[in-house]
């Protein structure tokens with residue numbers, strides 16, 4: 001077996017500590033949302049990924065024992081897409097040092113953003129950007145009037 005089977009409590013604590021947001025600093029997507037109109041159902045796209053995988057898995061560290069591999073310290077919370085990308089080629093492009101750095105950055109980011117308002121909605125940003133362009137175009141095309 002190449003994947004680490006984290007316990008339910010480790011997976012749950014890891015997801016909560018990450019605020020259900022992917023810990024890849026270039027991703028940070030939400031992994032949990034309502035599924036359709038049924039408020040009792042959610043769509044969940046998060047994964048507990050092993051920083052150092054099992055024998056034959058990504059980033060295997062022969063110096064770790066089974067309990068260390070299954071510990072929350074050896075897990076990072078990622079969206080399903082980032083989980084897959086970071087595990088390709090046995091994690092060759094995403095070494096353990098990178099994932100540990102992401103996890104640490106994410107921990108600080110979550111703490112720093114607790115109870116803070118997130119960016120304004122994309123549509124509102126687009127409207128503001130369009131309004132700014134119109135203002136700039138208008139002012140650039142209007143000839144300056146000189147008072148005599």
Ligand SMILES: [Zn+2]
Nearest residue numbers: 022027079082
């Ligand atoms: Zn992600």
